[in-house]
Amino acid sequence: MALLEVTQLSKRFGGLHAVNDVSFTVQEGTIKAVIGPNGAGKTTLFNLISGTLAANEGMVEFRGQAIHGLKPFQIARAGMARTFQNIKMFPGMTALENVMVGLHPRSVAGFWAGMLNLPSTWTEEKRIKEQAMDLLALLEIEQFAHVEAASLAFGQQRAVEFARALASEPRLLLLDEPAAGLNIYETAEVARLITKIQGRGITVLLVEHDMSLVMDISDEIVVLSFGERIAEGTPREIQNNKDVIQIYLGE
Amino acid sequence: MDSKKTMPVLIFAVVLVALQVATSLSGRDYYLTQLTMSLYTCLLISGLCLVMGYAGQLSLGHAGFFAIGGYTSATLTTLNLTSALEGGNGLVVLLAKLGLLVSGTSLFGEELLYVQPWLAFVLAIVITTVVAFLVGIPVLKLKGHYLAMATLGFGIIIYRVVLAVEIFGEADGISDVPGFTLLPGLTINGEMDNRVINYYIAAGVLFLGVLLLQNLIYSRVGRALRAIHGAEDAANAMGINTSRYKLYTFVISAIFAAVAGVMMTHYNGGIAPADAGVMKSVRYVAIVAIGGMASLWGALSMGAVLTFLSLRGMFGSYDDAVFGVILITIMLFAPHGILQLPFWRKFKKSAKDE
Numbered sequence: 180m181a182l183l184e185v186t187q188l189s190k191r192f193g194g195l196h197a198v199n200d201v202s203f204t205v206q207e208g209t210i211k212a213v214i215g216p217n218g219a220g221k222t223t224l225f226n227l228i229s230g231t232l233a234a235n236e237g238m239v240e241f242r243g244q245a246i247h248g249l250k251p252f253q254i255a256r257a258g259m260a261r262t263f264q265n266i267k268m269f270p271g272m273t274a275l276e277n278v279m280v281g282l283h284p285r286s287v288a289g290f291w292a293g294m295l296n297l298p299s300t301w302t303e304e305k306r307i308k309e310q311a312m313d314l315l316a317l318l319e320i321e322q323f324a325h326v327e328a329a330s331l332a333f334g335q336q337r338a339v340e341f342a343r344a345l346a347s348e349p350r351l352l353l354l355d356e357p358a359a360g361l362n363i364y365e366t367a368e369v370a371r372l373i374t375k376i377q378g379r380g381i382t383v384l385l386v387e388h389d390m391s392l393v394m395d396i397s398d399e400i401v402v403l404s405f406g407e408r409i410a411e412g413t414p415r416e417i418q419n420n421k422d423v424i425q426i427y428l429g430e
Numbered sequence: 431m432d433s434k435k436t437m438p439v440l441i442f443a444v445v446l447v448a449l450q451v452a453t454s455l456s457g458r459d460y461y462l463t464q465l466t467m468s469l470y471t472c473l474l475i476s477g478l479c480l481v482m483g484y485a486g487q488l489s490l491g492h493a494g495f496f497a498i499g500g501y502t503s504a505t506l507t508t509l510n511l512t513s514a515l516e517g518g519n520g521l522v523v524l525l526a527k528l529g530l531l532v533s534g535t536s537l538f539g540e541e542l543l544y545v546q547p548w549l550a551f552v553l554a555i556v557i558t559t560v561v562a563f564l565v566g567i568p569v570l571k572l573k574g575h576y577l578a579m580a581t582l583g584f585g586i587i588i589y590r591v592v593l594a595v596e597i598f599g600e601a602d603g604i605s606d607v608p609g610f611t612l613l614p615g616l617t618i619n620g621e622m623d624n625r626v627i628n629y630y631i632a633a634g635v636l637f638l639g640v641l642l643l644q645n646l647i648y649s650r651v652g653r654a655l656r657a658i659h660g661a662e663d664a665a666n667a668m669g670i671n672t673s674r675y676k677l678y679t680f681v682i683s684a685i686f687a688a689v690a691g692v693m694m695t696h697y698n699g700g701i702a703p704a705d706a707g708v709m710k711s712v713r714y715v716a717i718v719a720i721g722g723m724a725s726l727w728g729a730l731s732m733g734a735v736l737t738f739l740s741l742r743g744m745f746g747s748y749d750d751a752v753f754g755v756i757l758i759t760i761m762l763f764a765p766h767g768i769l770q771l772p773f774w775r776k777f778k779k780s781a782k783d784e
């Protein structure tokens with residue numbers, strides 16, 4: 180059984196079919212990419228899967244459960260984490276604190292415990308901090324732990340965002356254009372981090388505008404154009420697909 | 431606990447004591463009355479600061495929650511139940527049997543029987559909690575000025591209700607509210623020779639409230655609230671139930687406002703429609719704004735100073751206008767509060783470097 184199964188998903192904005200009857204599956208342990216020109220509907224597709232937007236039609240099944248109609252926080256708690264095309268660091272928070280927020284689903288202290296400063300929260304806070312630190316180390320940015328995240332270089336912010344998303348120990352990680360705004364060195368770095376994440380047994384679904392990044396690291400690719408799935412296959416198959424070549428050359 | 435958390439709390443406790451000592455040493459004990467009222471106002475302010483500064487929600491209805499607390503307690507403790515008890519009213523008889531009624535005499539020697547203030551207090555909080563949930567669930571779905579308008583609407587409704595309903599005293603409000611005996615020897619009332627004790631009751635309640643909020647701000651929930659304030663959709667995508675967190679924060683701040691309302695009403699011996707007024711809500715928002723939104727200590731210090739000056743009549747007949755001007759000025763020139771102005775920042779930095 181596939182980890183994620185998207186069936187005939189559609190989303191319209193007024194008369195615009197941003198996502199139109201799109202179906203595909205993501206197998207556990209793989210890296211799958213969704214590519215397509217700007218405006219093809221990739222971000223919208225991600226927003227539908229992660230619950231940020233409600234679909235007009237179609238189904239999303241994750242780990243065998245229907246998740247369409249759930250709120251983003253519920254989907255996150257079910258084991259799906261995401262990053263954003265325009266990086267969304269929490270302003271005024273350090274890199275460490277950003278990742279600590281990511282650990283929210285794996286901790287429990289509520290309003291009462293917090294207000295009363297119960298001893299149980301001390302050990303939990305300590306654990307949250309240590310785990311966040313470990314994640315920063317995993318992404319090789321522990322030296323920026325106490326720097327305000329929003330003031331870091333773009334590539335480092337991406338890494339913080341990865342760490343924050345990984346903090347919930349997701350089964351599936353959605354990455355929306357992780358290389359957007361990065362130079363070629365930073366892009367190569369991000370590619371390395373993605374394979375490192377996959378190496379930890381986490382399935383990755385990534386959206387990318389830029390073909391070169393996904394060709395190297397993806398197991399499978401879905402191509403969107405004007406909201407429709409026009410091709411699906413291995414990087415090699417996609418590279419040789421006439422329709423895909425036409426879209427990318429015609430751009 | 432690290433010093434970042436404990437130091438401000440310690441300083442706060444010292445300041446509270448120092449204020450009383452200073453008034454006593456300088457023979458200005460009469461300041462204590464306005465100081466006590468300022469401290470209760472600060473309790474409301476601290477709750478509002480949590481909502482505005484940490485959860486990023488604007489409420490123009492907090493005078494309404496203050497009034498729900500104050501009016502509930504005032505009504506229950508001024509309603510004379512003597513004849514109802516004699517008439518055999520089942521509920522009143524039951525309350526009397528449970529020892530939840532208090533007897534006394536009015537200024538005119540009339541025999542009084544009223545609801546024990548502790549019970550009135552508990553009921554005031556329960557009612558406030560229910561109302562805050564009922565208002566908060568639909569209203570907190572709104573954002574920005576829609577939220578402001580909806581809470582403003584709530585505030586106006588409460589104001590109109592207390593103004594129109596006979597049992598709430600209409601335009602006169604409720605007076606002759608008895609004292610609230612917290613513990614034997616500790617009574618909230620406005621008696622002259624009880625002034626110092628009352629100052630410390632207010633200081634103690636505020637200190638406790640601020641301690642709870644300070645703890646919350648530095649907890650897992652506080653971190654989530656700051657995340658919501660900064661980037662709500664990202665916070666939600668991190669698995670934070672953002673609407674529930676905003677709702678709970680709103681309810682907590684409403685309870686803080688209601689506690690302030692109950693205590694202030696017993697302290698003043700009454701409450702009037704003006705306390706429920708929208709201008710009061712605007713004033714509270716202005717104070718949190720000038721304190722720097724996400725700064726509990728900024729809001730508290732501004733709340734104490736401005737409320738005190740206002741109660742001393744420093745702003746004369748321009749009282750409400752002063753707070754209006756403050757709000758506009760802050761929004762235009764120092765949206766992060768005056769403590770974040772370059773002048774202060776430089777001052778703080780040089781103090782740190784030394």
Ligand SMILES: Nc1ncnc2c1ncn2[C@@H]1O[C@H](COP(=O)(O)OP(=O)(O)O)[C@@H](O)[C@H]1O
Pocket residue numbers: 192195197215216217218219220221222223224
């Ligand atoms: N919230 C929205 N309201 C209206 N139109 C939208 C909205 N979001 C996206 N669109 C439109 O939907 C189409 C797909 O957008 P998007 O999913 O962002 O594409 P991509 O991520 O592939 O660049 C675009 O034409 C875009 O203008």
Ligand SMILES: [Mg+2]
Pocket residue numbers: 221222223264356
């Ligand atoms: Mg996009």
